[in-house]
Amino acid sequence: MADHIDVKSRHLTPADGNIFAELGFSDAEAAQLQTESLAQISAELEMKVMLMVEITQWITTNNLKQSAAAEILKISRPRVSDVVNQKTDKFTIDSLVGMLTMTGKRARLIIE
Numbered sequence: 001m002a003d004h005i006d007v008k009s010r011h012l013t014p015a016d017g018n019i020f021a022e023l024g025f026s027d028a029e030a031a032q033l034q035t036e037s038l039a040q041i042s043a044e045l046e047m048k049v050m051l052m053v054e055i056t057q058w059i060t061t062n063n064l065k066q067s068a069a070a071e072i073l074k075i076s077r078p079r080v081s082d083v084v085n086q087k088t089d090k091f092t093i094d095s096l097v098g099m100l101t102m103t104g105k106r107a108r109l110i111i112e
Contacts, residue, residue, distance in 0.1 A: 048088040051096035051107065056084050058103040073099045 013019045020030035020037075059069045059080070066080040073080065082090050083099070097107045 044093065045088055047093055048091060048096060049086055051093070051100055052083050052086050052088070052091075054105060055096070055099055055103060058105065059084065073102045075099065 011022075013022055018030050018034045020033040021027065023030075025033060055073075058064075059066070064072070066077050066084070070077040070080045079090075083096075100107050
């Protein structure tokens, strides 16, 4: 018989908690790390939304049904729906850039 693997959660950080403080960082450092982390998450989310908006506009401008868009983008119809409904957690930036490329558009990275 296989050994039992313990998968019990022993501690959960509340959604509004600071994981860095719980990992033992000083209050000041934990606050700084959390601020930086939230800024990075926000920037990535903004990029995903921008890409999704462009793809959705392409679908609308070309009067495409989701099934036709799915064929062109080489994804399933439910995935097109996820893009249109901006379900950002289901996509990487890379996958969205790939879809945008399939529309004939290009994405440019500008570093400021």
